[in-house]
Amino acid sequence: MKHLSLVSLLIAGVMLSACGTTETKAPVVDRSVATETAKPAAPAGPQVETHGLAAGATDQSQPLEANGSGIEGVSAADAAKLKDPNSLLSKRIVYFDFDKSAIKPEARPLIEAHAQFLKEHGQAKVVLQGNTDERGSREYNMALGQRRADSVKQAMAVLGVKDDQIETISFGEEKPVADGHDEAAWQQNRRTEIHYKGE
């Protein structure tokens, strides 16, 4: 591992005159970086490492243990419905039109099914993850993805789901499900995913 000083280390600059015989000392500039050692940080997620540029400064986080408690307030039998291919509850993706965050009619039954489940299980919580296609600014797409997640949240709220049961976040264009660069891929990527906490 090569170490890179923060600023080019100018140890000594000596100006040469035009004739090259007299030399004037220039000020010494030393802006080398600190050499403190990193302390282990709190677990930050799976396999994330940071590296300091100073010697010996490396920070490796520990993977978080999976939460084994399951979905809060949901029996194993009810939780199984969320995975049952014959149940609408196993459908977790709401798709959107280009540059839109309006819920399309075909997504209504899916949203209604999850809203009903959340109302019946008041302790259960979901995270709604909004996503966009790859076109345009990553950060603007973060905002667009957030609006798509919020749009599903609003539809669920209208159906009576409590505010504290839903967190909405955005992955912007960073988590495509289809890797292509055409409309067929893009329409799969413009979506909000429903994830139950503890699932």
Next chain:
Amino acid sequence: MAGLLRLGAVLGLLLVSFLPGFARAGMSIEIVGGAASQIPIAIAPFAAPGASSNDPSAVVRADLEHSGLFKLVDTTGLGVPGEAQAVAFPQWRSRKADALVIGQISTLQDGRVEIRFRLYDVVRQSQLAGFSYVVPPAKARAMAHKIADIVYEKLIGVPGNFGGRIAYVLKHKGRYELQVADADGFNNVSIMRSPEPVISPVWSPDGNRVAYVSFERKKPVVFVQDLASGQRKAVANFKGSNSAPAWSPDGKKLAVALSKDASSQIYLINAGGGTPERLTRSNALDTEPAFSPDGSWIYFTSDRGGSPQIYRMRSSGGAASRVTFDGTYNVSPSLSPDGRYMSFIHQDGGGFHVAVLELASGQTQVLTDTPQDESPHFSPNSRSILYATHVGGREVLATVSVDGRIKQRLTLSGDLREPGWAP
């Protein structure tokens, strides 16, 4: 670190290769276009009396050529004039050189190297600059960039950026690395690695910290990482999404986009974390804040008018006025350090391009014709814009001069994205 990166295939008009000893990082730079008039300059090989050091002149030559502002004059057959008395000006004039760089590198008894150089006006036969540096061998390359910066400043009139540094995200085999590197892509070091996406790295004004957005906690969280120690802190980790960090020019605050109260609004937080202060109160998406160099304005992207456009407001918040009007998609503002320009991404029928707005005149110019440009950021000398683009199915970094004439591309194996300049 360097082992992760292999020489990328370059399909360019001009491939500049470095001496093997300097080419460890395995990157390549391709120049597209050049200035209308280029200064003819001869850069003689540096004399290396009794030493086997790498010749710094190769780096000086590459830097100046990459700028697009210089035409390198062939120096073969004219010897190695390491010192002033060895310079025969008529020889260099006959090769049509207007400027000449000579130098030498020698190893001192304590193991350090001394690099001396002189820059001459060949026509007037006068010295324009001359310095000697004594550095550890590992710093020889940095000194070569410094020499190129001095030559650039003496002949062009504004400081060079060759000694600068950049940050960017490398996506390689499904993993994400936040890297910092010299402006030419060498000496690249990963400062953070994650299996989850990382976006929007920005250097603090003092150059000691980088703020970025990481998805490692299964949601976007803004971190500030100290470069020297590698220690970091989640400074914006509120309910919902935390994104788009921008440093205030004094380095004390970050403007961020949060979704804690509405889909995406702009807030100010202390760089060490704390309670956010809400700056925008719209029913729209407000994001991508960027401070003006004097800190008094925040430019940002908002779709409050029906399509994403750039607006600006006082950095204390309040009413915003619209800045961009042409087209239906103008995003990602970046202000030049000299305060004259704003670069941004403009969408037209051909895709997403880098554009620049001269703030005083209101004149806009589209600088690129590549269709998937993103994340433009001004260089410290305000002369060029670093951005991400797609070439041949790969993500690469590129620069374009503020007049649009000179373009460079920086290629590594793996996808490069989300670039930022060190201050």
